[in-house]
Amino acid sequence: xxxxxxxxxxxxxxxxxxxxxxxxxxxxxxxxxxxxxxxxxxxxxxxxxxxxxxxxxxxxxxxxxxxxxxxxxxxxxxxxxxxxxxxxxxxxxxxxxxxxxxxxxxxxxxxxx
Amino acid sequence: xxxxxxxxxxxxxxxxxxxxxxxxxxxxxxxxxxxxxxxxxxxxxxxxxxxxxxxxxxxxxxxxxxxxxxxxxxxxxxxxxxxxxxxxxxxxxxxxxxxxxxxxxxxxxxxxxxx
Numbered sequence: 001x002x003x004x005x006x007x008x009x010x011x012x013x014x015x016x017x018x019x020x021x022x023x024x025x026x027x028x029x030x031x032x033x034x035x036x037x038x039x040x041x042x043x044x045x046x047x048x049x050x051x052x053x054x055x056x057x058x059x060x061x062x063x064x065x066x067x068x069x070x071x072x073x074x075x076x077x078x079x080x081x082x083x084x085x086x087x088x089x090x091x092x093x094x095x096x097x098x099x100x101x102x103x104x105x106x107x108x109x110x111x112x113x
Numbered sequence: 114x115x116x117x118x119x120x121x122x123x124x125x126x127x128x129x130x131x132x133x134x135x136x137x138x139x140x141x142x143x144x145x146x147x148x149x150x151x152x153x154x155x156x157x158x159x160x161x162x163x164x165x166x167x168x169x170x171x172x173x174x175x176x177x178x179x180x181x182x183x184x185x186x187x188x189x190x191x192x193x194x195x196x197x198x199x200x201x202x203x204x205x206x207x208x209x210x211x212x213x214x215x216x217x218x219x220x221x222x223x224x225x226x227x228x
Binding site: 032034042043044045046049051089091100101102103104105106 | 117148155171217219
């Protein structure tokens with residue numbers, strides 16, 4: 001069964017610190033992997049999209065990495081800000097034949113001053 | 114350019130009733146997808162429409178249905194509501210469909226509560 005698992009489930013860090021969120025998946029074959037940020041009570045916002053041939057992609061202080069061999073991805077947040085407090089969701093799209101998006105359950109990040 | 118809009122934002126229904134949710138995509142976007150989000154299950158894919166055709170469907174019972182109109186606006190219908198249908202229903206639009214790397218833009222969601 002195609003799955004996407006994220007760790008940790010929740011994370012608390014101090015403002016200004018860095019952190020890394022993990023995503024392991026079993027989806028195969030897949031066409032792309034996405035990271036979304038979802039603030040409480042709002043819809044998700046796309047952070048990065050990577051195809052299977054890409055290793056890293058950045059969006060400001062957010063950097064996503066992908067290792068298609070080990071089926072792992074990570075999202076690194078640099079110099080965290082209070083506004084980074086949100087849920088971060090890893091999403092893997094299956095191949096062109098099915099196109100379905102498989103969502104992880106997310107990591108809840110809280111940044112304290 | 115206006116974002117994805119969903120109506121209504123909040124809805125309270127009782128078991129057995131039916132409900133229709135509406136989604137207006139970003140202008141020019143032809144792909145609309147629907148998702149259900151609950152605290153226990155996270156985000157789950159319901160279905161995807163592109164140019165008025167359902168391209169993909171998630172693992173939900175037939176009580177969940179949808180359609181897309183020629184102007185790309187989409188509606189989702191849930192019949193014979195159950196308590197477990199209480200969730201945030203999110204709609205997302207993108208330019209293209211399928212395995213593209215187009216960014217999906219999500220709406221604010223409709224919070225459905227079934228009593």
